[in-house]
Amino acid sequence: MPRTNLNDILIFMAVVDAGSFIAGGQAMGLSRSAAGKAVTRLEERLGARLLNRTTRTLSLTDEGRVFYEHGLQILASVDEAEASIAGQGGTPRGVLRLTVPDAFGRLVVLPLLEKYLRTWPDVQVEVTFTDRPADIVEDGFDLAITIGAAPSAAETRLIARVIANDKTRLCASPSYLGDRGMPREIGDLAAHDCLFFTSRGQRQGWRFRGDGGGWIKAQGRSRLRLDRSDAVRDAALAGLGIALLPDFLIAADLTAGRLRQVLPDLETDDTKIVALYSDKGLLEPRLRCFIDLMIEAVGRQG
Incomplete structure (x- = not known):
């Protein structure tokens, strides 16, 4: 098979991105007819239809979708080649x-x-x-x-x-704390329902800085474990237990009073x-x- 004209590939990509031969051709400085002929040449060279054409719409065929993905890789490689010469100014x-x-x-x-x-x-x-x-x-x-x-x-x-270090805080809903009481020290967590994050069966551990400077692991009960941090937050808001969550997720809830901080003097791990x-x-x-x-x-x- 003769080598495909790279410009035809670029025209095909422009047509797909624009959603029409007219707009795709204009993006490449071509007429609708010239853009259509370029895509037709490409299809003939490949021996496969890349676009389904109707009077109103264009859509990719399965072969066209695969070829478009490869086209994105080609453009990415060109970008990388340019960046290797242009340095940080690309x-x-x-x-x-x-x-x-x-x-x-x-x-x-x-x-x-x-x-x-x-x-x-x-x-x-x-x-x-x-x-x-x-x-x-x-x-x-x-x-x-x-x-x-x-x-x-x-x-x-x-x-x-590492992009940033976010503070983590123990928190629970006012309704939960009203029913179960506010913990006063780490040991009190053993009598509370703790909402742990888990990923592929591995449970998140909670640890806090002790008086001697070492880390102490919490011994809270774990009746509900969830694999999404926003689900842990939702469970805490619903009054299902105490959670350890990063500031970016709960700052607004603490400010609004939907959650209350638990054991605020404890030093926790940053996230x-x-x-x-x-x-x-x-x-x-x-x-x-x-x-x-x-x-x-x-x-x-x-």
Whole structure:
């Protein structure tokens, strides 16, 4: 098979992004007819239909969807090649793929993306919201945000960068505390229902700084365990127990009185907000600029 004309691929990508031959052609400085002929040439060369055409709409075929994904990879490789020459001054473009914890993503990342997309109009963003760990290389993500301890490079084969340290606080609803009483010391937690976060069967441990400077583990009862931090918050609001949660998730609830802080004088572990990304040498501009934005906005909490 003769090598495909790269310009035809770019025209095909522009047509798909714009949703029509007219707008896609205009984006490439071409007429509707020229854009249509370029896509037809590409289909003939590949021996497959890439677009379903009607008088009103265009849609990708299964083959077209696969080819479009490969086209995104080609553009990303071009961006990376340009960045390797242009250094840190490269213009962000292409697709940024993120995986973020559900609650943190909705409360913190989405507001940042509004500024990010407005600042860099040539970037598209795909976000997966999940509290489960992801294999960012295998799953094709550029960046994973995790909440908790930063893993070592040996554990992940990734670069782990701490973006911020967020305070964690014990809290419970006024209704729960009214029924069960306010704990006065760590030992009192043993008589309370504690809402633990769990991931793949591994329960989150609670520990607090003791009088001698060492860490003391809490011995609270665990009748309800949940695998999403926002579900732990919802359970606390519903009066189902005491929770240990980061400030970004409960600050508004504490201010509004929906939750009350428990044992406020105890020193708890900070929650680390960590950016994980592949060690590929020079960062693509779209990834570097997003990390810089997170450090500027979220790192102020640290």
